[in-house]
Amino acid sequence: MNSRLPGTETDIADQELLRRTTGRFREALIELPTFAQLADPTKIPERIRVALRDVDPDSPHPLNLFRVHWYNAEDRRGTQALPAHVILPEALTGVPSPIVVALGDRFPMIRAHKVLAAYACLAPRLVTGRFDPTRHRALWPSTGNYCRGGVAISRIMGCRGVAILPEGMSQERFRWLREWTVDASDVIRTYGVESNVKEIYDECARLRPDPTNVILNQFSELGNHLAHRSCTGQALSHIYETMRASQPDLHAAAFVSATGSAGTIGAGDLLKERYGTRIAAVEALECPTLLYNGFGDHNIQGIGDKHVPLIHNVMNTDLVVGVSDRATDSLNVLFNTGAGRRWLADERGLGPELIDSMRHFGLSSLCNVVASIKTAKALGLGKNDAIFTIATDGAEMYATEVEKTLAKNFPAGFGATAAARVYGQHLAGTSTAHVLELTRVDRRRIFNLGYFTWVEQQGIPLDAFEARRDPAFWSELETLLPKWDALIDAFNAETGVGA
Ligand SMILES: Cc1ncc(COP(=O)(O)O)c(C=O)c1O
Numbered sequence: 346m347n348s349r350l351p352g353t354e355t356d357i358a359d360q361e362l363l364r365r366t367t368g369r370f371r372e373a374l375i376e377l378p379t380f381a382q383l384a385d386p387t388k389i390p391e392r393i394r395v396a397l398r399d400v401d402p403d404s405p406h407p408l409n410l411f412r413v414h415w416y417n418a419e420d421r422r423g424t425q426a427l428p429a430h431v432i433l434p435e436a437l438t439g440v441p442s443p444i445v446v447a448l449g450d451r452f453p454m455i456r457a458h459k460v461l462a463a464y465a466c467l468a469p470r471l472v473t474g475r476f477d478p479t480r481h482r483a484l485w486p487s488t489g490n491y492c493r494g495g496v497a498i499s500r501i502m503g504c505r506g507v508a509i510l511p512e513g514m515s516q517e518r519f520r521w522l523r524e525w526t527v528d529a530s531d532v533i534r535t536y537g538v539e540s541n542v543k544e545i546y547d548e549c550a551r552l553r554p555d556p557t558n559v560i561l562n563q564f565s566e567l568g569n570h571l572a573h574r575s576c577t578g579q580a581l582s583h584i585y586e587t588m589r590a591s592q593p594d595l596h597a598a599a600f601v602s603a604t605g606s607a608g609t610i611g612a613g614d615l616l617k618e619r620y621g622t623r624i625a626a627v628e629a630l631e632c633p634t635l636l637y638n639g640f641g642d643h644n645i646q647g648i649g650d651k652h653v654p655l656i657h658n659v660m661n662t663d664l665v666v667g668v669s670d671r672a673t674d675s676l677n678v679l680f681n682t683g684a685g686r687r688w689l690a691d692e693r694g695l696g697p698e699l700i701d702s703m704r705h706f707g708l709s710s711l712c713n714v715v716a717s718i719k720t721a722k723a724l725g726l727g728k729n730d731a732i733f734t735i736a737t738d739g740a741e742m743y744a745t746e747v748e749k750t751l752a753k754n755f756p757a758g759f760g761a762t763a764a765a766r767v768y769g770q771h772l773a774g775t776s777t778a779h780v781l782e783l784t785r786v787d788r789r790r791i792f793n794l795g796y797f798t799w800v801e802q803q804g805i806p807l808d809a810f811e812a813r814r815d816p817a818f819w820s821e822l823e824t825l826l827p828k829w830d831a832l833i834d835a836f837n838a839e840t841g842v843g844a
Pocket of ligand 1: 459488489490491578603605606607608609610646647648650707709710737
């Protein structure tokens with residue numbers, strides 16, 4: 346394993362530090378879940394599942410670590426047999442392929458699956474003696490949800506967690522951060538909006554010389570990729586296998602993922618290995634970095650960060666799809682206003698349950714839906730070709746964005762005519778423009794673009810950067826998870842919590 350890439354270590358760096366950490370966790374009664382348990386919560390011991398019944402899913406309670414998975418029930422307290430998902434029908438999408446959307450807003454504390462990425466970046470550091478919760482501050486550079494996940498995990502661990510995010514992110518994110526951070530200085534606002542990731546990195550560079558700061562960069566931490574490959578990939582695979590049991594001809598044709606850190610898209614690697622599923626990376630048309638080496642501001646919060654993340658397995662990606670934020674902003678209004686919902690019921694004949702389920706779709710989730718439609722059209726997929734995608738967070742994170750779009754784009758009000766126009770333009774009329782089926786040359790172009798961020802700017806050694814071109818790098822990476830799980834088991838045994 347190329348140990349010069351961040352977060353790939355499995356050796357113990359500092360025994361004394363590790364001893365202090367286990368001591369701290371013993372006192373605070375913190376037990377760590379293994380990645381195997383998060384991929385399959387039936388492996389979580391019964392004593393923990395019973396204890397969880399009395400734990401508020403939105404509190405910084407240590408047991409909430411055992412809810413960092415896709416199988417939470419609707420009340421977010423218990424679990425259910427299959428991950429929560431919605432299957433979007435042709436009446437809504439205009440394409441015959443079922444679009445299967447896994448719901449991320451049941452994850453604990455932040456109501457978004459990014460808490461999984463945060464745990465996956467910190468846990469290996471903890472159990473290898475590389476993070477001292479009594480001394481270190483965990484720095485979480487992000488455009489919103491990952492840093493909230495990081496702050497939540499830090500609170501549980503009793504260490505300082507610092508969110509670094511652009512000042513232009515949604516008010517809902519900042520409100521949450523105000524409530525969860527210990528000190529106002531633990532929220533650092535950098536210049537810009539969603540796509541201003543370089544400015545976040547600059548802030549990290551400013552803070553790095555302080556040895557008490559540990560930067561957990563989701564864009565380069567391979568734990569993020571691995572957790573999604575195993576946990577999100579397994580969750581989607583489970584949904585697919587269950588659907589196929591009653592529909593044997595169903596093919597897992599595509600996995601569609603709007604990429605921010607490109608952690609989630611790692612789930613596609615597992616689906617491709619098992620079913621030959623094609624993998625589509627999605628970005629905002631206003632910031633088409635993968636499509637056109639482009640740049641720009643946009644409002645699909647959580648994605649499209651003007652660079653190619655180090656953890657993106659580019660050579661395994663099959664399509665790139667651009668979606669405009671005009672579509673996602675407008676659909677956010679269509680699905681989250683009375684007039685929009687009425688129109689969907691009256692004119693499209695959609696049932697109340699389906700319409701209600703749209704509250705689980707935040708802006709990037711809507712982007713994933715539109716991209717799935719584009720993918721279905723571009724690949725000519727039919728009714729036996731299921732498309733899998735993710736709703737990272739729900740609409741509640743963007744209520745103020747509905748107000749903004751209404752004021753900006755619908756000054757005369759949003760009624761049935763406007764709803765019909767939005768539906769026609771952004772769902773029924775979705776075209777295959779800005780969809781690129783990647784050739785080997787395209788993949789090389791995108792892969793090479795990453796050089797400028799990672800080697801020139803962020804100091805990743807050239808051979809470590811290059812190693813990621815080879816599929817063997819990614820399959821070898823998978824050997825890390827069982828090693829980390831063994832270290833987590835040893836860590837828990839040392840703390841004695843739960844023994
Ligand atoms: C709302 C939202 N959608 C999508 C993503 C992209 O997920 P990933 O970073 O795993 O590519 C993020 C990432 O932060 C996000 O917050």
